[in-house]
Amino acid sequence: MTFRGATGKLRNFNDFARKSGRLPKTLTAALGPWVGSDIIKPSMSISRVSYTLDSTLESVNTAEETAMKMAAKAGFGEDESHQIAMSVREAAVNAVLHGNAYDPQKKMRMSIEHTGDKFIVSIADEGKGLKPEEVPDPLAQENILKQSGRGIFLIKSFMDEVRIRLLDPGTEITLIKHVHGNAAGASEERQ
Amino acid sequence: MTMKASTRQVDGITVVDLSGRITLGEGSVVLRDTVRDLLAKGDRKMLLNLGEVTYIDSSGIGELVSAFTTVRNQGGELKLLNLTKKVHDLLQITKLYTVFDIKDDEAAAISSFKK
Numbered sequence: 001m002t003f004r005g006a007t008g009k010l011r012n013f014n015d016f017a018r019k020s021g022r023l024p025k026t027l028t029a030a031l032g033p034w035v036g037s038d039i040i041k042p043s044m045s046i047s048r049v050s051y052t053l054d055s056t057l058e059s060v061n062t063a064e065e066t067a068m069k070m071a072a073k074a075g076f077g078e079d080e081s082h083q084i085a086m087s088v089r090e091a092a093v094n095a096v097l098h099g100n101a102y103d104p105q106k107k108m109r110m111s112i113e114h115t116g117d118k119f120i121v122s123i124a125d126e127g128k129g130l131k132p133e134e135v136p137d138p139l140a141q142e143n144i145l146k147q148s149g150r151g152i153f154l155i156k157s158f159m160d161e162v163r164i165r166l167l168d169p170g171t172e173i174t175l176i177k178h179v180h181g182n183a184a185g186a187s188e189e190r191q
Numbered sequence: 192m193t194m195k196a197s198t199r200q201v202d203g204i205t206v207v208d209l210s211g212r213i214t215l216g217e218g219s220v221v222l223r224d225t226v227r228d229l230l231a232k233g234d235r236k237m238l239l240n241l242g243e244v245t246y247i248d249s250s251g252i253g254e255l256v257s258a259f260t261t262v263r264n265q266g267g268e269l270k271l272l273n274l275t276k277k278v279h280d281l282l283q284i285t286k287l288y289t290v291f292d293i294k295d296d297e298a299a300a301i302s303s304f305k306k
Contacts, residue, residue: 057216082277089248093215139286145260147253150285154249157284 099127213251235267242273
């Protein structure tokens with residue numbers, strides 16, 4: 001494993017109280033009398049993990065596998081978990097290959113957050129910055145047989161929301177998948 | 192699971208049985224090297240059997256496209272066989288489904304190559 005500083009953590013209770021979202025049934029039961037008090041309200045962020053990873057292919061695999069596990073844990077089915085994991089893989093490849101260009105001095109940062117109704121992954125690099133308007137349309141006739149240029153397109157196909165933000169230096173891409181009824185229910189059952 | 196490729200000859204057609212993941216890194220390199228080696232031997236008719244390919248990313252898609260155009264530019268034919276649902280869906284989304292000649296029956300695929 002090459003990632004450094006993995007910090008899986010539940011947010012503190014005061015943070016929970018400030019966040020919107022639903023509290024899982026079983027967690028509500030476990031927390032019992034605290035829920036609804038000034039300390040915990042039935043609205044919270046379930047979990048957030050963040051990683052700092054080296055600019056390597058191994059990190060890409062780590063990011064993908066982590067996303068797959070957390071998506072399944074959040075209650076997504078196999079197809080949606082696969083879509084999330086593949087989107088994370090594509091974003092991680094962009095960060096490591098196109099952004100950081102495998103530079104050992106540059107890191108990829110990834111965070112995965114599961115709120116009550118959203119599964120949010122952010123991936124940031126320290127590269128020269130991606131300008132989305134300059135990414136060619138891979139479906140255009142003149143691009144259809146090009147070897148590369150489909151990563152962002154696939155991410156947008158698989159995720160519900162995609163945001164790209166230029167950093168100084170680098171690029172941050174945020175991928176959001178909405179938690180639908182079945183996934184939310186499964187999430188509550190799995191807590 | 193890394194990717195494996197093995198080749199066999201059926202009625203003058205080179206069938207390449209692929210298994211595992213065609214992704215950036217080893218998987219894409221195995222596919223690239225396999226096609227390059229076959230072309231170097233003079234094989235121009237290739238049927239890529241993707242039945243055991245569990246996963247493919249945009250790099251893998253790019254490698255398939257590259258293999259297709261490389262073989263075609265050398266006067267050959269490259270076709271795909273036995274797509275899994277995930278690979279099928281990816282080729283649909285990227286509009287490559289109509290670019291490749293895709294088959295789901297090996298015997299029919301073999302006989303579809305130009306003699």
